[in-house]
Every structure is written in structure tokens, then in C-alpha cells.
Amino acid sequence: MKVLAAMSGGVDSAVAAARCVDAGHEVTGVHLALSPKPATHREGARGCCTLEDSRDARRAADVLAIPFYVWDMAERFQADVIDDFVNEYAAGHTPNPCLRCNEKIKFAAVLDKALALGFDAVCTGHYARNVDGRLHRAVDHSKDQSYVLAVLRPDQLAHALFPLGDSLKSEVRLEAASRGLAVADKPDSHDVCFVPDGDTAGWLRGHLGEQRGPILDSVTGEVLGEHAGAFAYTVGQRRGLALDRPAPDGRPRYVLEISPVDRTVTVGPVEALDVTEVVGERLMWCGLEPEAELECLVQIRAHGDAVPAHVTWSRGRVCVKAQTPFRGVAPGQALVLYADSRVLGSATIVAN
Numbered sequence: 001m002k003v004l005a006a007m008s009g010g011v012d013s014a015v016a017a018a019r020c021v022d023a024g025h026e027v028t029g030v031h032l033a034l035s036p037k038p039a040t041h042r043e044g045a046r047g048c049c050t051l052e053d054s055r056d057a058r059r060a061a062d063v064l065a066i067p068f069y070v071w072d073m074a075e076r077f078q079a080d081v082i083d084d085f086v087n088e089y090a091a092g093h094t095p096n097p098c099l100r101c102n103e104k105i106k107f108a109a110v111l112d113k114a115l116a117l118g119f120d121a122v123c124t125g126h127y128a129r130n131v132d133g134r135l136h137r138a139v140d141h142s143k144d145q146s147y148v149l150a151v152l153r154p155d156q157l158a159h160a161l162f163p164l165g166d167s168l169k170s171e172v173r174l175e176a177a178s179r180g181l182a183v184a185d186k187p188d189s190h191d192v193c194f195v196p197d198g199d200t201a202g203w204l205r206g207h208l209g210e211q212r213g214p215i216l217d218s219v220t221g222e223v224l225g226e227h228a229g230a231f232a233y234t235v236g237q238r239r240g241l242a243l244d245r246p247a248p249d250g251r252p253r254y255v256l257e258i259s260p261v262d263r264t265v266t267v268g269p270v271e272a273l274d275v276t277e278v279v280g281e282r283l284m285w286c287g288l289e290p291e292a293e294l295e296c297l298v299q300i301r302a303h304g305d306a307v308p309a310h311v312t313w314s315r316g317r318v319c320v321k322a323q324t325p326f327r328g329v330a331p332g333q334a335l336v337l338y339a340d341s342r343v344l345g346s347a348t349i350v351a352n
Contacts, residue, residue, distance in 0.1 A: 002026045003161065004114040005123040006106060007060060007068075009053030011176045011183045012125030012164060014060035018179055019163040020123050021064055027123070029061040029068040032110065034077040035194065050196075056183050063180055071113070073105060080104035082194055086207050089231040092260040093332025096148065096302065097192055102126075103151040111159060121159045129165030133157050135286050135343040140168045147302045150336040150346035154287055201232035213263025215243065218256055218272060230258045233265050236273055236328025243267070254328075274325035280318045280335045280347030287344070297338040300326055300349065306338055318347045326352075 003025040005017035020027045031054050054070060061068035081101050088095035111122050127138035128146040135157055138144040152160065164172055176184035195203045208231055215225040224243045227233065233241075237255040247253055253267040278300070293313075297306035298320050309322040320335060329352045337344040 001120045002118060003028070003121050003123050004110070004117075004119045005029045005066070006110060006125075007031050007057040008125070008189075009050075009056035009060075009183065009186075010125065010189065011173060011181070011186055012127075012169075012188075013057070014064075014125070014181050014183050015172050015176050015179070016123055016125040016161075016163045017060070017066065018064055018175075018181070020161065021066060023163075027064070027066045028119070029057065029064070029066050030110075031057040031068070031070045032077075032105070033070050033072045034074055034081075034105070056186065060181050060183060063182075071110070073109060076109050077101070077105055080109075085192070085194075086204065088332050089204055090208055090260060091332075092230060092258040094234050094330040095332045096334055097194075098302070099148040099151055099334055102149055107152050107156045107160065111156060115159065121161050123161040123163060125164055126162050127164055127169075128162045129341075130157055130160055130162050131342075133287075136165070137338070137341040137343075138162075138165045143169050145302075146343050147299055147334070147336050150286065150334065150343045151284065152286065153284065157286065201229070204231045205229055211263055213265065215241065215265045215267060217247075217253070218266050218268030219247075224253075224267065227263075227265055230260055230263055230265050233258055234328075235330035241267060258330075270327075273328045275327075275329050275352040276322045276325050277352060278320045278322070278326060278329055278335060278349055279351040280320070281316060281350050283313055283316045283318045283345060283347040285345040290344070294337070294344070296344060297340075298322065299336045299338065300329060300333050306336075311337060 003020045005020055005027050007013045007017055007029045017027055017029055058068050081097050084100055085095050085097050114122050126145045127140055127143040128149050129136040129138060135146055135149060137146045173184055192200055211229045212226055213230060214223045215227055217224050233255045235255055238252055254270050254273055256268045256272050257266040294311040296311055298309040299306040307322050307324050309320045312319050331349055333349045334346050335349055336346045
């Protein structure tokens with residue numbers, strides 16, 4: 001089988017490519033150039049897509065003795081991921097750029113191009129399992145990435161390989177070292193890859209400008225302070241609120257709601273974050289649509305807990321009634337449906 005291995009320059013994608021070589025596939029490595037002005041080097045463990053990452057990917061391909069290319073996807077990444085990220089925050093939503101990148105770049109733009117070039121599949125270093133065309137959680141639950149892959153359609157999963165799904169991260173690093181891959185001890189990238197210093201609020205301020213507005217108390221309606229941009233806050237946030245005075249009972253306040261129209265951030269007690277009903281749109285099934293309503297597990301964050309829930313749907317809109325409350329639900333987040341380890345489908349949260 002002809003396999004295109006997406007190589008980010010990290011340890012996971014390098015070992016994934018190596019395993020495809022071991023499996024007897026005809027493997028070609030490709031690094032995605034996603035930034036028009038890539039940094040010279042990474043900043044700690046943050047970010048990706050630097051010149052150093054490209055060189056690390058090339059060196060790994062050399063060790064594996066496979067052809068290697070760099071594909072310029074910067075324009076597509078800007079439009080489908082970065083601009084979407086900015087627009088979602090401007091609308092008061094909380095987007096997940098990794099999920100959008102998988103949907104629009106790695107398993108749309110890249111997979112489409114790979115198939116057009118005669119490849120049979122795309123291989124990535126994601127921690128997930130593709131079992132007979134069905135997406136499942138990885139064995140290493142601490143690294144599981146099935147949540148950010150839940151937007152993949154069945155026809156895309158049919159051409160997706162996740163060689164690391166049955167391994168622990170510690171095993172992957174040991175294997176990389178044994179293969180002589182220089183990235184064996186390279187730190188993982190995290191946070192938002194196109195915000196290398198980790199200051200997402202500052203990065204958004206540079207794109208959206210200062211948009212001052214009030215911070216309101218949900219209980220009393222009082223103005224507790226002023227913010228420089230509602231985009232700097234997320235539902236469930238506790239730290240960094242810079243309020244003028246504490247709550248009368250001395251308990252901490254949390255962000256409950258963000259309204260971009262009047263630039264208002266509403267804060268209140270932690271119990272106000274708990275919701276048992278969530279509505280999602282853009283419902284997509286990873287396999288056949290079930291015949292009737294479901295009792296399944298629902299997860300609303302990449303590293304959150306999945307909770308039992310009753311799920312009904314109609315015309316691409318899904319309603320989730322959880323047995324135990326979700327905490328800190330925000331519009332723009334993905335909700336992912338699971339049957340044990342198997343991903344059933346996903347949707348984008350619009351209300352609770």
C-alpha cells in the first residue's frame with residue numbers, strides 16, 4: 001500500500017512513519033508548512049511548524065530512508081484554522097483549532113491531494129485507533145486524541161492510519177531512541193500551535209484590538225470591573241479576572257457567560273457552571289446513523305471526562321441530557337459521543 005506519512009517533526013509522527021515502513025508499505029514523508037513566516041526555533045514545548053520542525057522531520061525521513069517533501073499549506077491553514085479561530089472568539093465562542101486542523105487540513109486538503117497523487121492512505125502520529133473503519137480511543141487514555149478526530153467522515157477514516165493507537169507514549173519514545181531517531185526526547189508541542197509563546201489572549205488582542213467592556217456579577221448585577229477584551233476569557237475561567245472586590249461570601253467567581261454584542265463578561269458562583277442539557281449543531285456520525293435515540297457517553301473537552309447521557313437528534317441538531325452535570329460548557333466546543341471506546345459522532349455546541 002502507498003502511504004503518505006504526515007511528519008510534523010515530532011517523535012509521534014516519526015515513529016508512526018517508521019511503523020508503516022516496518023509493515024511493508026511504500027511510505028513517503030511530507031511536512032506541512034503551515035506558517036508563511038515560520039520561526040527559526042521552537043519556544044520551549046510550545047508551538048510547531050518551525051524551521052527546526054521541518055529539519056527534524058527531514059532527518060527522521062533520512063533515517064527511515066523514505067522520500068520526503070514539504071507541502072505549503074499556509075494559505076489554507078490561515079483561512080480554515082487561524083481565521084476561523086479569530087472569528088469564533090470574536091463571536092464569543094470557544095473553538096478547538098486542533099479539531100479544525102484535522103477536519104480541514106490533515107484529512108481534507110492533505111488526504112484529497114494524497115489520493116489524487118495515487119496514495120492509498122495518510123498516516124499520522126495521533127493517539128487513536130482505526131478498527132475496521134471505526135474510530136476508537138487510544139490505549140493510552142492520557143494521550144487519547146479521538147476527541148479531536150471525531151469530525152472525520154467514514155470515507156476519510158477509510159484512508160487513515162493511526163499506528164500509535166495501541167501504544168503508550170513512553171513506549172513510543174523508547175522505540176524512537178532504539179531506532180536512532182533524534183526526536184526521541186523532543187518535547188511535545190501543546191496549546192495553540194500558531195501562538196508559540198502561549199499568550200492566546202495577547203495574540204487575540206493583536207488581531208482584534210482592545211474591546212473594553214464590563215464584568216458583571218450574575219447574582220447582584222453589579223459591575224465588578226472592566227476587561228480589555230471578552231475574547232481573553234473562557235467559560236469556567238477562575239484566574240486572571242482582576243475584579244475590584246471579592247464576593248460577599250468570599251468564594252471565588254467564575255466566568256459564566258461571554259456576550260460579544262455588548263462586550264459583557266458575566267461571572268458568578270461555581271455551581272452556576274453546572275448544566276445537564278446541551279444542544280449541538282453540525283451533527284456528524286462516524287458511521288451509520290443510529291436508528292433511535294441513544295444512551296451513550298458524551299465528552300465536551302479534549303481532556304475532559306465522558307459522562308453518561310441520553311441523546312436525541314433531528315435534522316443535524318442534537319440534544320444531550322446528561323446524568324451528571326457538565327461544568328463550564330461554552331458555545332463553539334465540540335461534543336463527542338462515545339459507545340465505550342468507539343466514537344459515534346460529534347457536533348458543535350450552540351446552547352445549554
